[in-house]
Amino acid sequence: MDVLHAILSIFQPATFTYLTLGVLLGVFVGAMPGLTATLAVAILTPLTFWLPPSQGLAMLIGVYNSAIFAGGISAILINTPGTPASIATTWDGYTLSKKGMAGIALSINSIYSVFGGLFSSVILALISFPLAEFALKFGPSEYFALAIFGLSMMVSVSGKSIVKGLLVGVMGLALATVGLDPMLSYPRYTFGKTELLNGFSFIPIMIGLFGLGEVFFQVFESHDVKSVFTRTIGRLFPTLEQIKRMNIPALLSAVIGVVIGAIPGTGGDIASIIAWDQAKRISKHKEEFGKGSVEGLAATCVANNAVIGGAMTTMLTLGLPGDAPTAVLIGALMMYGHPPGPALFRDYPDFVWTIIGLMFVANLVILPIGILGSRIYAKTLTLSKPILWSIIIIFSIIGSYGVNNNPMDLWVVFIAGVFGFIFRKLEFPLGPVILALILGPMAESNLRRALIISHGRWSVFVTHPISLILLSLSALALILPLLRRKKEMKKNGA
């Protein structure tokens, strides 16, 4: 009865209206580089104070889900991830746009984001407690192993030249060390500047490398400025054969997304990168990845939205934030007088069911908005190049400054843009830099944290089963390509 009542209550006009409003707002926030899902939820939370909890939550859940989905729109159209969760979406999504297939890329983003969201909502409804218990097993040694597992993908996201990839990867790792050291809080490479104590903010670097870098590159490369980016956006729906190819990667990515979402402190950025790599590993068309693969695109879209259900799982059952936006949602739930935790399930089961129901419906609302909107969003590509470039530059600047209101971030975005341009010019891949920036600090701090806890015993990394498995997988990921190459060389030699 609880379930039925809760689900029905969502379709009350007010609740449904706020949910739709949240989704529409989320599309805007998500597609704007620099405006993140976290920010949207944080700013809306106090505004929902005067609403009944179910309506307030409808708006917040709507915004959260749709902002993550919409981050993919700008990733696909202008190579600038709208939120960090969509970084991996640029790799195949933007390439598809360049090929004149923006329509299909956008609809894949809509359909598979929704699939990820729905899948994770089912998990949230069915096995939230066991999943959260599993997530708690992640201690420092497991986080370290997960970060290493992610970093082992540096090879596969390097593109043509592994040497170039590793080179920029190490640059990213070095850049990530700037700021207070994560264990002793000792300032590293800050040159006495207070502004550098927390290191470089990630979002301005991301916007600079992807968005500005691409604009600078196009400005230098295009000889005919009057032309438009592309005249066609291609067909709007994937073919049956394409859907068949995307099924398995989508399912795999959904599982990866939910699990990574449930682990506290890891979010859509890591999940979608790992999902992309795993999809590549099982694909029969590995060579297409990074060059406009529908499988790769679908994997990233599924994973970052599946993270939401996973993060909600940890948040609702344990009261711990699964990722950044859920940290803010905890505050909202406390404000409504329903602090999350096992007590919430025991005392207010219908409230929990309302939240789960809202997750479902939010995703169902995203679907038509995403697909019907595709044609409108794709119109940006038919603008003349100088206008499109100006828009991207303006949004990049506003977005970078908006994160922390810190003028230094304007320098960061500009310099990152110049580097983005140089990297493109010299054909250095961007993937490894981003990977290093996200996972480097995670690997470093958890390595040291694990060793503090174990009093210096390195054996913790192999005696803990999860970390042993992840580390072994990382080793395999590094060794297998070498063996394969050796085999090929032998074959060619003979």
Added chain:
Amino acid sequence: MRIWKVLLVGLLVLLLSTVAFAKFPEKQITLIIQAAAGGASDGVSRTIAAEAQKYLGVPIVCINKVGASGAIAMDYVAKSKPDGYTIGYVPVELSMLKALGYANIDPRNYDLIMRANILPAAVTVRKDAPWKDIKEFVAYAKEHPYEVTIGTSGAGSIWHIAGAALGEKTGAKFTYVPFPGAAPSVASLMGGHIAAVTCSPGEVLSGVQGGKLRVLAVMGEHRSPLYPDVPTLKEMGIDVVVMAWGGFALPKGVPKDRYDIIAKAFKKAYDSESFKKYCESHGIEPGYLPGDEFMKFAISQMELYTDLINKLGLNKKK
């Protein structure tokens, strides 16, 4: 020529109006928050701002200037024009950053408006931990030096100082494990990767309610309303009080009449129902102190932390 005349007259009127009818405030006020949107500092600031603007008659716009443990925002406020139109939220780091050697932030560089809230530390362990109370916990740590791990929200953070002060006062040797914030340390405690955490009572609330965690003692002057049965360290014979706090500040040198107008409005906001409700639901204790007493308090805290931080060897500029 005509347009020049009009402009000139307009300018004159504008000048006169500001000189002759100077009324404060006449334009929007900016409130600088040192932490990201969504946290406790942000929540307290926005709740107070929403109320205070009713009494000031102008909107208070909240801006989050995040970075460097709040140093960027606090430095910005200290260097702003002391005209009353820039206000800052100041957390406990106001009294810590100088001692840590991060930035030259000193309470004496501000006109403090009021202290709004206090947030004592709490020593929390797993429900199934072998220690019945804080005395057993400390005794065990004394017998097994460095074996007990305490998670903190970062080296040099207030919750690290809390754990360190406990060790310092009792002579017990703990291993401190820094995490990026309180929530990850609580997650690690729930997962059984560390033995205890020292953070605010509210941050472990859902773990306690969910039957996974147990609070051994709170480090405030009196018991926490969230756990009325849990004793303070003082009650248990350990004379340590460590708490985070927060308040509001203006750059130094704001005219007295303007200061009074703001202080009055903020006090009214503090007394409002919505601030009370916010504090209750978030496990934050209201802790009003007027400006002058807040200044004395902030300076005494600074002396306390300078001493502790030097003893712990956390000062970066030796």
